[in-house]
Amino acid sequence: MAFHEVRFPANLSFGSVGGPERRTEVVQLSNGFEERNTPWSQSRRRYDAGVSLRSLDDIGALIAFFEARQGQLNGFRWKDWADYKSCTASATPAYADQLIGIGDGLRAEYQLVKSYASGSQAQSRDISKPVAGTVRIGLQGDELQEGVHFTVDVATGIVTFASPPAVDERVTAGFEFDVPVRFDTDGIQVSVASFQAGDVPQVPVVEVRL
Structure with missing residues (x-):
């Protein structure tokens, strides 16, 4: 198809x-x-x-x-x-909305995901169709710049970093999809x-x- x-x-x-x-x-x-x-x-x-x-x-x-x-x-x-949205319906997507991975110093590609949580249970959903121009990425609490620090494939939802995030660095994202x-x-x-x-x-x- x-x-x-x-x-x-x-x-x-x-x-x-x-x-x-x-x-x-x-x-x-x-x-x-x-x-x-x-x-x-x-x-x-x-x-x-x-x-x-x-x-x-x-x-x-x-x-x-x-x-x-x-x-x-x-x-x-x-x-x-x-x-x-990666956030609640009334909010604006922010770079720290969703945790999409933890750096290991080697991996440069991360899939956008959205987590649905209720109580102690959570379900993770891969996001394969982000809306162009809405994706914001954070690394260890700092927002990065698209085209400089990372690129996004809006046909797959894969974020590619210019340099792999270091070990234990938190990779976060906000987006519309x-x-x-x-x-x-x-x-x-x-x-x-x-x-x-x-x-x-x-x-x-x-x-x-x-």
Whole structure:
């Protein structure tokens, strides 16, 4: 599958319904207890782009984007308005938001990650589609300068340092990011009369693994 480094129009994704889902296998035992397992180490996100359409022009933009991606064939970027920053929704990304690694004096490449914590539990999520120009990097509490101390591959989320961080130096990051997705349908059915009456088409979108 090819991936197009283009974002679904943000004004059309605003108001969409969706979020993370997990796959949990639950086995009911004869004694009344349960065994629960999951084959997924990471959650997968799903959205419905149809509910955010507000005008016939929006439908036209959606169809043009759908055709350019050839339906399910090619992936694209999606802005999840509920979760697109390394910090809280009301804050501005800062270079110390997320710990992405500890230096060992040898490694120069680090993957951007975001940690989701609640109580003593935390889940780490690789961020592969940062937004260009938003990535800030810190090293041992000091902010670095992009293009001088490091570079960012916005297609993979990998940060490359000009010189490997020293042993035990904390590497931190702040950023905005998109979700890599594809359409989860090869057809969009629209009735202008129904749309004007308030019935919007369903346009499922699903996260892809890269």
